[in-house]
Amino acid sequence: MAMTTTMPSTSARTRVRCRAATEPRNARAPPTTRTAPKVPEGAPTVPPQDLPQRPRRNRRSDTVRRAFRETILTPSNFIYPIFVHDEGDENVPIGSMPGQERLSFKNGMIKKVREARAMGVNQVVVFPKTADNLKTPCGKEAFNPMGLAQRSISLLKDTFPDLEVYTDVALDPYNTMGHDGMVRSDGVVMNDETVYYLCQQAVSQARAGADVISPSDMMDGRVGAIRQALDDEGFTNVSIMSYTAKYNSAYYGPFRDALASAPRPGNEDWKIPKDKAEYQMDPANFRECLREAALDEQEGADIMMVKPAGAYLDIIRALRDSTTLPISAYQVSGEYSMLKAASAAGYLNERDAVLESLIAIKRAGADLTLTYYALDAAKWLQEGN
Template sequence: MTNETHPDFRFRRLRRTSALRDMVRETRLTPSDFILPIFVEEGIDEPVTIASMPGVVRYPEAQLAEKVQSAWQKGIRAVLLFGVSQHKDEVGADTWNDEGLMARMIRTAKEAQPEMCVISDNCFCEYTSHGHCGVVHNGDVDNDLTLANLQMQVVVAAKAGVDVIAPSGMQDGMIAAIRNALDTAGYGHIPVMSYSTKFASAFYGPFRDAVDSNFKGTRASYQMDPANRREALAESLQDEDEGADFLMVKPGLAYLDVLADIRAHTQRPLAVYQVSGEYAMIKASAAAGVIDERAVVLESLLAFKRAGADLIITYYAEDACSWLSN
């Protein structure tokens, strides 16, 4: 049969063999694309399983060094550290303590594998008794009081040897405040990876199990409305103007349009977070026998790259490295 419009062209010609498909593949995954989140809990001696996230655990501090070294050997080149604190208070003061959990985690990770890019999640939700991302005043997070505390927190992280600061609290002006604090303290070389477009999402549920959070209520007053696409772009561009070195979209798969929008408007490196709910849904479907876990994971990660992400934060990072090498 001849196509009168394009008589000489068929798309299937370049799909005929594996070698041909590989030659013309537009988007590729590599181990350097992935950032592995690691949860570390104070006061435990053995890993604690997270029921809603099969395969993910909270590690005791004594095992963090071994975990970082193991991840490096598997091809991981960046880790994102989350602390599960046993010293919570109303403001998260442990995070600006040079001997607090956040600082200790950073030092341990850097000493264990100096070449590893160690990223600190800079927020307060895992360190406050109420589980909110900052100082609560009159029932809501006070933006500017939280910024002042965040400035103290990031300087402690920098002193501890962190490679990248990653603020996730979605407070207005947080990047400018962080940049000012780091520069003033002599850490102008430390880059900031902003959670610049972070939605008030239902996909975060299992994460609260992961960090043993007692959070109740909503973060809708400071995280983004999932309905707002134009505002999502504006949020990231504002953080770029304030000096963010990386931008980020969180969650991932439900927000590929936002990821693509931001990619079209910035030259900054762009990250995406495949969050706990996305991970848990794939795990549950695989356990039920209704999907091929490896195929679905790699297809999902590829979708992030195709939409414009340079970096992918994923609990599947180690598995993905293994699958790509086979």
Template structure:
């Protein structure tokens, strides 16, 4: 008697059948597109290490935002690159700072877009670290005060969501308290709950002009070898009032995304970071791979791992491909 076996290929036989049984879907509604606003006039400047990603001054940012809106991308995350930096990153919490200007402008022109504010100090400090530095070390608690001030100023400007990315202990609690006391109790916090000290951030530091001037960020960002620490970090942020959890980077940490998604009921965000973007751009420009196929496979893998939302520099490309 012949040995029986399962014929799994029956469900792969045609395009139509494969579509019928597909388990994971990528949608425009899943996408968050990062925007870089800079001070000055008539600036549209490509980031050298990130083909297709630009700095925009306020008088030209509509060129980018009009495309985003027409493509049906529902959300943007705003980063700022100031002209002036100081030791405490005062432009981060200035009510007329570049991020605050960009948030106000975008919300006025596109009121139904969700605008997320990246809340950190590294782009604004002259030393490039994510907080107040004393004797070569980032002072955790003094940094919290400035981060809360930054979040409140961004909410005043019209931000729909505050996304703190600094990895200070207690940052969600400090920001939640600051927002509530300022009357912004309805503004959610999208916590960079699990942010690794990763080698994949290089191109972003080129874009945000945020490379540390000394040392590194390993005393506050996580060791890439650690899994249980990610669970502890996420649990703390939930207790402190986080409304979303984020894992950054995404591609090398799909196991972390899945573990957190299985454990916690909050919306899960994956940050498809600059290094992941630039590698694919470089390889596709050299003809080594099919950019569209690789990008769609990669982002689908993040959804399959448990991500509900994906921050990605490919958002405009993906929105076009999904429409086609």
């Protein structure tokens, strides 16, 4: 004969707990030298709430918190952006980015990357500071096989063969007008002509030894064109990390200071857009990032990036939910400088604020984070957080 079991009602369970509570607290516990903790004077004596779920049980100790931690941050998640110059043997401090320098090509760059690798950061992206006399309206220095970017890539790969070297593909560091593409006299940034030069830039970087080509220009069709150009030259194993959702942000100022790459003033004969709103995305837009992501994936991107990171966590999550590709995010110069300034003023604990910001970026869905804090964060993570 089948037996049935009847569960006690909520009120019955409550009564069982109440009866158990009337027994002496340690009536059935083994002897111990532990003493009950003291409560603050004036604390009320109240019966326990009848709560079947108490989430704080899973946060009660450091061991438990670490065991249940959902997002794990490691130095392997970081890409370290480095600024490089060849106008002398000394590093040049960047005033708007305390703690960051333009690294000398022959000495400072290798020393800094060796330091990064010792901290577990084995990915870098190279940004060259182009001398003014090498800049032209069309930015042809971008694909000079002996240009600073190409020499830096080659030296890094010769010195550290297993280093993952990312590049930047855009014309603004090489363009006298400070834009990612060539500018017509009526102020229009030329798309297809720019893409033609970006392909040459990408191939020159691949020849120098780059592992990942990173178009940051936001021209239409550039990912597919670069993929075809790389494949045609035999660089089928070179990846593309597309700046998929790069916003026309106010947070880029210190970066442009570091490379002297801000848009220049125009005149009546040659209009130059004062910002990059014509090709970078409007900060007010969300759906547009999904369109850009669909196009980049279709055109052959291997990694998709959101820039900036901190103010665009919803965009990181949107891309994470819309694709199986890895997602990267750029904690940009303005984010770095704000954290530095607030910490210097004593308003923030720098270590805690930085690690929290990086955890937030990864929690939103980023697999990789480009951050100027890569070395500091790696050190702090090794020390334990």
